[in-house]
Amino acid sequence: MPEPIDEAYLSELRLEVPGLRVIDKADDGFSKLIDRALKIVTFGGQRHFMTRYVTTIGRTIYLPAGWSGRSPESRYITLRHEAVHLRQFRRYGLVGTALIYLVPILPMGLAWGRARLEWEAYAETLRATAEIHGLEAARDPELHRYVRAQFTGPAYGWMWPFDRAVQGWIDEALSEFGLEPGGSPH
Template sequence: MKAIDTREARLRLDTYIEELARRPHPVRIVRKGGCWHQRCAAAGLKLVTFGGQRTYLTHYVTTLGRTIYVPDDFDTWSPTRAWQILRHELVHVAQFERYGWGLMILLYGVLPLPLGLSWFRARFEMEAYAETLRAVAESEGMDVARSIELREEIVRRFTGPDYAWMWPFPGMVRRWIAEALARIEREGVAVKAEPSA
């Protein structure tokens, strides 16, 4: 998935970050490297995934409550990608606000199983990835949102060590993605105009 970044994309990202900070309950963006608990989480995830999750600190964004923890090089990411990811993460902020810390941690991290069949984690991530697909459609067009590359990247994350094999049924994930894309099209999401020939 490749985004064409422009001044407009940078402005959109900067505006979005400012909006997050101005919410009634502000959302903070914090670098992971400076947080002891994020370094501990990285070590723990590497252990429980038998080394499968090695890039938690350097490639993944994590939301806890109203704080979004980003890799230390987040400022160098393409503005379009960063904006799409923050849209995804704001869904997790809303989930924390809806369920509270205790229930969210219990459902996301433990029930019914912490590895291999994590129904609640999968449901929370499906909600957030629906927003990812919407953000991709808005910024890069429906063709990119429908692309095999994006679909298979999401499937890999659901069924692989990134999220501790949370949902080992790739066919179900693909069906869910197709349903999410159909919903985006039905809702008439303002998608990026395709370039004219």
């Protein structure tokens, strides 16, 4: 039986990132601490940290409660996003990445640094979605709504609350992989 796509990709990542750790948030005290802090600073807006969101810090990927119930394809697409964060931590270092993530322009509401780091990763989410499910799937308005909400809503502390700007980034990414936002592949 061939190896599921997410497990094969994780094996590749382990070669790319020596010392990579993949752990469950439920078993991790640090994750529980972050969860409590996020609930406070977002006024309960981000309350799905333990159950829905995968998080990467340094060389560790922290998995939420629902991970094992997702399809291998869904897990693969998410791992492609997290791989971007693993590379960012290698590029900027732990402290450098944390500073970019938390400081400019504000920690919340106008978190330009975080928005740029997350955009690089969400562009990869779109690219992996197109590769796995086809270009139409990457153009799905529901997916775009979800991605925009990550930037404009409480999940990441309202990091870039400008809906049209984020849709502009999405459209630009789609056109980079040969897909007009509202048209047909060319």
